[in-house]
Amino acid sequence: EVGKGAMRQKYHFMAEEGWLNDPNGLIYFKGKYHFFYQYNPYDSYWGSMHWGHAISDDMLHWEYLPLALAPSETYDNHPKGGCFSGSAIEHEGRLYLLYTASTIYGDGFVQNQCMAYSDDGIHFVKSEKNPVIAAPPSGYDVGEFRDPKVWKHEDYFYLVCSGKKDELGQALLYRSKNLEDWDFFNVLAESRGEFGYMWECPDFFPLKNANGEKYVLTFSPMGVKERTSIYLVGDMNYETGKFNYTTVGNIDWGFDYYAPQSFVDQSGRRILIAWANGWDWMPWWKDWGPTFKEGWCGSFNLPREAILDTDNTLKFVPIEELRSIRKSVEAIHEKSIIEKGERLIPTANGNCFELKMTIDLANSTADSFELRLRSNDHLATIATFDLRKQMLRVSRDNSDDWSQGTTKSNLLLKDKATLKIHLFVDQSSIEIFTDDYKTNHSLNVFAKEDQNKNYVSVAEGTLVIDQLETWELTKTM
Ligand code: FRU
Incomplete structure (x- = not known):
């Protein structure tokens, strides 16, 4: 190494x-x-x-x-x-x-x-x-x-x-x-x-x-x-x-x-x-x-x-080549419903992983939901998918000792029955892809080793997840 x-x-x-x-x-x-x-x-x-x-x-x-x-x-x-x-x-x-x-x-x-x-x-x-x-x-x-x-x-x-x-x-x-x-x-x-x-x-x-x-x-x-x-x-x-x-x-x-x-x-x-x-x-x-x-x-x-x-x-x-560094997979294949609360995202390694998830928009009543990434009891990087305002905000104000700021973009949800999210988390960065890869947010987060929990969280209403998969990613030079 x-x-x-x-x-x-x-x-x-x-x-x-x-x-x-x-x-x-x-x-x-x-x-x-x-x-x-x-x-x-x-x-x-x-x-x-x-x-x-x-x-x-x-x-x-x-x-x-x-x-x-x-x-x-x-x-x-x-x-x-x-x-x-x-x-x-x-x-x-x-x-x-x-x-x-x-x-x-x-x-x-x-x-x-x-x-x-x-x-x-x-x-x-x-x-x-x-x-x-x-x-x-x-x-x-x-x-x-x-x-x-x-x-x-x-x-x-x-x-x-x-x-x-x-x-x-x-x-x-x-x-x-x-x-x-x-x-x-x-x-x-x-x-x-x-x-x-x-x-x-x-x-x-x-x-x-x-x-x-x-x-x-x-x-x-x-x-x-x-x-x-x-x-x-x-x-x-x-x-x-x-x-x-x-x-x-x-x-x-x-x-x-x-x-x-x-x-x-x-x-x-x-x-x-x-x-x-x-x-x-x-x-x-x-x-x-x-x-x-x-x-x-x-x-x-x-x-x-x-x-x-x-x-x-x-x-x-x-690039597709990234599939070659996928290791253990964790998946929720059946529809799952989150009702006001949070759910731990299953990951074999909470620090370096790839996630793909599909949200059923037609059957969800929540106005918004959050992905809380690289978190421990105090810290997290928070991606807020605001379904009503059709906005994505990613905040690293409380993500580590050093990073700050929130990025914002539109979410192109018009006429869509599902919302797909694809993201990559590495030791010190997060890359989020959505809107069919047209809206992407990349940011560095200098999180500690114990920031290894990731959640989907819903404040009001229900969120219907069609499918969720994560892969541990590792490679040797
Ligand atoms: C961009 C840049 C370039 C320049 C280089 C210098 O990050 O400022 O314009 O060529 O870095 O390292």
């Missing part, structure tokens, strides 16, 4: 030790999944950014590889800078990484885009032509220019990265024939205030449904409450470099779902993986975060498949 510490996740991806933030360079290359990540190998604080590296056959079991990128050049070597976020692409059998070099001159950041390549997928060489994009277009903030996400379409490589102009966030589109010489092409989308002052880690990709193909732009906005990661769905015109979006949604409503990056897996699925934290909740400038004393900080959310529904909204479904 790698790493030490009671709060370390049991089945979510983490670094061996030290600080981890964004997923970078996710790719299926030469028969393996490669995950890279923003990494500080020296400490459990943010700083001196490297790219950590791990490979896997199933996105769940990992082998750690040597560091892929380390600060080494004048453009990327600074304790408050380094090799910032970016992405990967395969071209003619070679693996290319596009990343942001971030350094500080005087008291301000300077950021530009760089490239590195590898033939074996393990050892990387930084391009002689770095930085391959030396500065943003004129009029843009030179210190807020980062996170290139690269793809290929017909004859060109494209990349989208974040830019800031007039204190507002934008997604900038560049194109290139060779991954080294890049031209600014267009502004893909921009904030007019509603989406904040900086869009970190933009990503742009096509998805198909029965009506045809759409493009999706995702990003993590700075300066917008209640939106950690946004998606926009619309149409892309590669002739003009214009993207017109008609649909706006939250990928996740929780506190801890930031900087998602997507890639296409070996069977053609579009998978998204995010950093299971957010800058607001990870005070990296202080030393009192809960896991720092265990010598680590940060994990990834579970890989989710992005699916375009016929109404052009998105579903985010945890």
